[in-house]
Amino acid sequence: MQPPDLDTLDTAILACLQADSRTIAEVIGAKVGLSAAAVQRRIKRLRDTGVIEREVAVLSPKALGLAMTFVVTVEMERERVDVLDEFRQRTLAEECVQQCYWVTGAADFVLVVNCRDMAEFDAFTRRMFLENPNVRHFTTSVAMDRVKVGLTLPLDRRG
Structure with a gap:
């Protein structure tokens, strides 16, 4: 486009x-x-024209009791279109997945996930990864601090 x-x-x-x-x-x-x-x-x-995709309210995870943020890399068992599409659909259905990127490199996907606590994240990992035969491996990092969070884009890119 x-x-x-x-x-x-x-x-x-x-x-x-x-x-x-x-x-x-x-x-x-x-x-x-x-x-x-x-x-x-x-x-x-x-x-x-799609320059403005949507307009949303930015909520505070902490104020809503979503104290934990996780960055998860996911490696799929197979890189077939149907497997990738099925995983995409699963991430879209999970409210705790804030962002999902299909990436190049060692992992196939990178997810940013917000949960109330480790028990909620454990339930999420069981649904999304452990019970999914198409997931080969996943690695989780726990965010220690929200240093910068945003979706604003640089607009002065001319020249």
């Missing part, structure tokens, strides 16, 4: 929305030098 042409006004609008997606068009317009209507039209185009 060819990325849409974004001008400096588009990237300025995106920067405002990445900082706080609840910022109203009037405030964004004042910051970037456009009318609220022009900002709204640009935001609609950015949504329609």
Whole structure:
């Protein structure tokens, strides 16, 4: 998919929305030098073209009792399309999986998982890995601290 042409006004609008997606068009317009209507039209185009995939609230795992974060690498038994697709579907169905990446290298997948405690993570590992004959091996790292968490993207990549 060819990325849409974004001008400096588009990237300025995106920067405002990445900082706080609840910022109203009037405030964004004042910051970037456009009318609220022009900002709204640009935001609609950015949504329609897929530049803005979705807008969500960022929740605190700690405030919700999800005190533990795990980074798990997974090596599959076979690298067949049906095996990979089935594992993808399983990760999509698990609420505790926050992120899942199909990667190159020694592992096939890297997962970021949030759980309340080790017992919940143990139940997750049994469902996802130990009871799955297509998983050859998995390795878990326990996050000691949330140093940086975010989904904001660098927008000044021109030149």
